[in-house]
Amino acid sequence: MLRKEKDRLLLILVFSLAGGIFKIAGGIIYHSKSVLVDALTSMANLASLVLILAFMKKSSMPPDENHHFGHVRLKFGGSIFTLMAYSFVAGIALMEVLSPKAYTVSLGAPVMAALGLICYLVAISLSKESRGGPLGYYATFTVSEVIEGITVIASSLTGAVYSYIFDYLGSIALTFYIFYELLKSFKDLTLKVSDIAPPLRIVEGIKKSFESRGLSVEELKMRYIDEKTLEGHMIIIMDKNNMEDFEEALSEAKREAKEKYNAEIFVEFDRKKDNVK
Ligand SMILES: [Zn+2]
Incomplete structure (x- = not known):
């Protein structure tokens, strides 16, 4: 990887991490369940970025004693461990959603969610510049973070101004979305490793x-x-x-x-x- 590419990657990691930290603050300090669930997906997203890059690197290794055909398929390791990370946070999100006790959302929550979203937008625009590479793939991956970000700004804001119920509904919607995405990705990955024929x-x-x-x-x-x-x-x-x-x-x-x-x-x-x- 080029020096410039490495700097860019580091910046992407920093902005993704900062985005996640703002969201965690919004969820825990300012008591928003929807922002907390979003924070969990951000962490999984960050883990997946690191995992995908690590396995990408491994997959380009030349053939050796243990892998006579090369290591191309090791690339799927990134996807498999990404699914593990998302499954893990899906479980935690479900636990949050399953305890419907009344709570009070502070106005700091939507502010933190907005700051988190800005960080993600920067990270995405940085990764879009390296088109075609593994980071380009990450950019499309992370677009769903933006949709989630907008959703939780709305739910935590209405949750703070009107009733926690709006925030709670937002967290339920997001949790369902994680499970839906997981199902889709598991299906997709299963198909990809199934020796599928080309058109x-x-x-x-x-x-x-x-x-x-x-x-x-x-x-x-x-x-x-x-x-x-x-x-x-x-x-x-x-x-x-x-x-x-x-x-x-x-x-x-x-x-x-x-x-x-x-x-x-x-x-x-x-x-x-x-x-x-
Ligand atoms: Zn090997």
């Missing part, structure tokens, strides 16, 4: 790369290794009469699959069957 268009495109070079593809099985990396297992009927052209066509087609679709194709050969054709 038919890609499978056909790769077949064409081989067939247009005179190779007869008997079978092609494909799966995603991570969000962007594909792996394919192919059976080709070998033509023994023209080995040189055959080998050249094969390596060209493989290169095209790699460049066009980021797909690594493993080829197995089958002998031409005499009874066919």
Whole structure:
């Protein structure tokens, strides 16, 4: 990582942390349950930023004794531990919501929530500048923090001015939202590690790369290794009469699959069957 990139990352961490601290203050010192639940998600969000970056770094390690195919899939470790962090705070939020005793919200709560939101907006705009990288991913991730931030400013403000009930309702809504997001993310992750095949268009495109070079593809099985990396297992009927052209066509087609679709194709050969054709 570049020096500038590292400084930016540090700034993002500092602003995210500051945002979380303002929210914790709003929740605990100024007695707002909705701001407290929001503070919990901010902490989980911060933990996920660190986790995602750590696993990203691990996933770029070259193959070794224990990981013959490289470490690409270690990337999912970041997502898995992020889900653990959010599940943990979801449990704490649920405990808060399940004790409906009357309380009084101070006006400091919406003020703290607003300060927290400002910190998050800075962090997001900083991470958006590094487009495409892992931080760009973090930026989209954190947009939900902004929605939550606006929600709890409204609920804690009405909670302080009118009745704690508004604040309490805000905390319930946010807790439901965490569980909803968790469910969505668990489903998404399960699908991603399930050896899911790419769209038919890609499978056909790769077949064409081989067939247009005179190779007869008997079978092609494909799966995603991570969000962007594909792996394919192919059976080709070998033509023994023209080995040189055959080998050249094969390596060209493989290169095209790699460049066009980021797909690594493993080829197995089958002998031409005499009874066919
Ligand atoms: Zn390893």
